[in-house]
Amino acid sequence: MICRILLADLCDKKNSLSRYEFVNPIREILERSGFPCKICHYTEVTDNVLASYDKMILCGTALKDNAYMGQIDAFYWLKDLNKPTLGICAGMQVISAFFGGSIVQQPAIGLNRIEIIRSSPLLGKPRQIEGYHLHNFGATLPEGFLRLAGRNESPEAFQRCTLPVYGIMFHPEVRNRWILERFASL
């Protein structure tokens, strides 16, 4: 059966100009790899909407777009979500905040070295890769989460215990498309 993926658009408004930059590229990469996607603004995601999909990706936002931070309760469906889930940048911050972590100041713009320190189905074996960062904030590691990459207070990637719920701070649509394809194949 073909896996269907729901892309949560975390931008401040539905159908914003930023969706072309932070949501559409994810859809294009996945659909070209054979995984049908649907985009839904995060304020419109419900348990009923999620029921029709096999996986979920929470996409990133523009550098100045922090509206999602004041709407963490809107992500109530994360609590019982038992499907593979990937939070990218803002999406990782939301997952962290929802499960008891914190969103912290950590600006980064550009390509940086990322140290993968723990093996996982998403990122593979420990090694160094280069990733594209675009954020003013990072996220701390919530209790019960495993650090997959990065050694700072706010990790580059994490996983919720052994569940397939992941967060990555860098944008895989730039130079790391394999991460999206790997997630879709989990």
Next chain:
Amino acid sequence: MKLGVLFSGGKDSVFACWRAREKNDIACLITVVSQNADSYMFHTPNIRCTRLQAEAMEIPLLSWPTRGIKELELEDLMGSMAAARDQYGIQGVVTGAIESVYQAVRVQRICRCLDLWCFNPLWQINQIDYLRQLLSDGFRVIISGVYAYPFEASWLGKELTEERIQSLARLQEKYRINPSGEGGELETFVLDGPLFKRKIEILKASQSYANYRGNFVIEEMRLVEK
């Protein structure tokens, strides 16, 4: 939101402007005019022609000079964006960046310094699909510069068509070029598009070409009714 568009007159900045116009107010176009023909950041062959494009679209143009010295030209870019913020009240900047991390990172950093939003509505777009969309959306685009093997002089001044898109797709497969020219292989100039109230007619142009590098320079042009 009031936005300024970093505007070179090529297809990417014109298309980005069009997308930004869907739900925002384009307060001005920002053209940084480089005196360096090999500028890392700014497109050059017909940069002075952006004034007529702005007139055709009936959007104010802010033209800003730079000597085009690597990295120092970023200070000039920041100056232009700050001037647009102060003169036109823009809250954000739009670029036509597709794949260039080099350009995107620098504009993002300047926007952060100036507390402006940054939008890249063509970011990571499939380049061949995008070229076809330009045609289906009614853009008329000419090749105004070639700067890489295997582009011959015959490309200069020619209009983008489905046949040329197919040629670009073949060159992408064979030589790994960026079919949209974002790697510096090609430059373009837009004569007409959905935002143009009038279209541009070229009256006189000249071209130079040697060793897979050439420019098509527009010397005289005018606006005509559509």
